[in-house]
Amino acid sequence: MRLSFITKQTFINLWTARVPALIAIFTIGISLSIVIGMSLLGYKAINSFDLFQDKFEIEVFLQPDLNREEILRVQNELASIHQIKMIHYISKDEAARIFKEEFGEDIFEILDDNPLPASFNIKLYKQMTHPGIVENVAHRIEVLPGVDDVKYHKEILILIEKYFRLFTFVGTGVIFALLIAMNILIKNTIKLSVYARRKQLAILQQLGAGSFFIRLPYIFEGIIEGALGGAFAGFLLHIAFRVINFSVQYIFDISLAFSPLIWTISICAGTIMGLLSSNRAAKSFMYLFAREDY
Amino acid sequence: MMIDCRKLTVNFGNGEGIRNINATFKEGEFTLLLGPTGCGKSTLMRVIFMDILPSKGHITIRQWDSRKINKRQILRLRREIGIIFQDFRLIENLSVFENVALPLIMTGHSRRVVKDRVEVILDEVGLLETWHQKAGSLSGGEKQRVAIARAIVKNPFLVLADEPTGNLDPEAANTVFELLRKINALGTAVIMATHNYSLIEDTDYRRIYMENGSLVDL
Numbered sequence: 001m002r003l004s005f006i007t008k009q010t011f012i013n014l015w016t017a018r019v020p021a022l023i024a025i026f027t028i029g030i031s032l033s034i035v036i037g038m039s040l041l042g043y044k045a046i047n048s049f050d051l052f053q054d055k056f057e058i059e060v061f062l063q064p065d066l067n068r069e070e071i072l073r074v075q076n077e078l079a080s081i082h083q084i085k086m087i088h089y090i091s092k093d094e095a096a097r098i099f100k101e102e103f104g105e106d107i108f109e110i111l112d113d114n115p116l117p118a119s120f121n122i123k124l125y126k127q128m129t130h131p132g133i134v135e136n137v138a139h140r141i142e143v144l145p146g147v148d149d150v151k152y153h154k155e156i157l158i159l160i161e162k163y164f165r166l167f168t169f170v171g172t173g174v175i176f177a178l179l180i181a182m183n184i185l186i187k188n189t190i191k192l193s194v195y196a197r198r199k200q201l202a203i204l205q206q207l208g209a210g211s212f213f214i215r216l217p218y219i220f221e222g223i224i225e226g227a228l229g230g231a232f233a234g235f236l237l238h239i240a241f242r243v244i245n246f247s248v249q250y251i252f253d254i255s256l257a258f259s260p261l262i263w264t265i266s267i268c269a270g271t272i273m274g275l276l277s278s279n280r281a282a283k284s285f286m287y288l289f290a291r292e293d294y
Numbered sequence: 295m296m297i298d299c300r301k302l303t304v305n306f307g308n309g310e311g312i313r314n315i316n317a318t319f320k321e322g323e324f325t326l327l328l329g330p331t332g333c334g335k336s337t338l339m340r341v342i343f344m345d346i347l348p349s350k351g352h353i354t355i356r357q358w359d360s361r362k363i364n365k366r367q368i369l370r371l372r373r374e375i376g377i378i379f380q381d382f383r384l385i386e387n388l389s390v391f392e393n394v395a396l397p398l399i400m401t402g403h404s405r406r407v408v409k410d411r412v413e414v415i416l417d418e419v420g421l422l423e424t425w426h427q428k429a430g431s432l433s434g435g436e437k438q439r440v441a442i443a444r445a446i447v448k449n450p451f452l453v454l455a456d457e458p459t460g461n462l463d464p465e466a467a468n469t470v471f472e473l474l475r476k477i478n479a480l481g482t483a484v485i486m487a488t489h490n491y492s493l494i495e496d497t498d499y500r501r502i503y504m505e506n507g508s509l510v511d512l
Contacts, residue, residue: 005392005399012387203383206345207444208372209400 009217028229033236083128186277218282226274230267301351327487329504335487376445380457386430435466
């Protein structure tokens with residue numbers, strides 16, 4: 001009986017404040033789709049950055065005519081640098097083989113000799129692939145006896161680091177701003193709803209109704225608005241994915257997969273948002289407005 | 295003793311309120327609280343259902359003492375007291391049935407218990423036929439009968455009626471007063487604030503007079 005009464009009250013509240021409720025649902029939908037879209041992009045960016053860090057290598061070219069002992073000495077020196085995770089030696093012959101694999105031509109047939117130097121391919125620990133650290137490591141290697149040259153993709157590393165930081169900073173800011181905006185919107189809708197029914201609140205309190213009994217219809221209202229907003233966000237993301245896939249498929253060989261998990265996440269996120277915001281709003285406004293008339 | 299007021303004072307800061315009231319109310323008693331408008335009758339009523347707490351002194355209602363009571367206990371006290379106001383205080387967009395059922399719904403009674411109890415009470419106040427109507431569509435007299443039904447549906451030990459006939463024509467006022475007498479005859483204590491002297495002139499109920507926030511003659 002209690003639940004059916006509260007459910008009925010919830011729908012009466014929603015119907016009474018239907019315009020603000022609709023505005024809240026639409027705005028939650030748009031904000032949540034941006035938040036989830038940005039989070040997905042962020043997730044993809046982190047994955048790509050991770051992949052880049054995994055593949056990042058420094059090539060250490062050795063001076064020609066080093067003997068086996070001198071090569072071993074360089075290798076030991078490299079091994080003593082704690083930022084280095086893996087060292088792989090590439091002999092002159094292996095370098096020629098890689099050249100043939102990559103360019104399809106035998107270097108001996110072109111030049112009658114193998115001018116390719118022996119080298120070490122070095123991988124750093126993931127957390128050491130920041131431009132400053134890499135540069136420092138490269139400088140240390142450059143001055144080692146027997147080392148001719150050190151090469152790595154410095155510009156790409158700096159560029160990725162810079163944009164990744166910017167993206168993280170702006171993305172986090174936007175997500176927080178939108179979450180705050182959604183919270184304010186739900187709070188305002190509940191505030192209007194509570195204000196419209198302030199006499200009822202005072203009556204219920206005088207009859208001895210507990211705070212939770214009074215708050216429940218408003219909490220349900222917030223949950224419904226949040227869940228509908230979440231569903232709308234899922235719909236917007238679905239459309240956005242289709243548009244993006246349609247526009248970029250002629251340019252890039254990629255496609256974004258819209259999984260039902262995104263629907264679930266957006267509805268759950270909206271529901272949780274609605275629950276928390278409406279509970280807080282109902283709690284703070286029910287005592288504020290209840291006394292105004294009686 | 296059902297209610298015991300000791301040096302009860304409520305100060306609103308604008309000169310209004312009640313001052314130094316010492317009074318007791320017995321179980322099952324019908325008490326008439328009399329006096330001109332603004333003399334403090336409503337304030338005393340509000341203190342009894344702990345809508346406001348005393349500035350000085352204290353009041354004890356059965357096991358509830360204003361000096362020790364907390365929010366949860368205030369709600370429990372209100373669930374055992376029926377309150378009737380001059381302006382009815384019904385939820386107008388709810389039906390007569392729902393308004394009367396509210397005190398039972400909020401305390402978690404089953405659908406069957408609520409239905410049976412509300413039907414009996416609505417029959418007692420003569421509104422069984424109008425159970426489905428919205429409270430907002432009723433006349434003043436009918437609204438007050440709904441308010442009485444809502445007050446007694448939970449079997450209270452005390453009914454507080456603050457000027458229950460103030461907004462009613464003489465005939466409706468008489469019906470409401472008769473209902474309160476009937477409730478009292480069944481053992482429920484009633485404290486009724488009124489300045490409708492013609493309504494009560496033939497009764498021998500206990501009378502308490504108030505003036506400027508104080509009791510005049512006990």
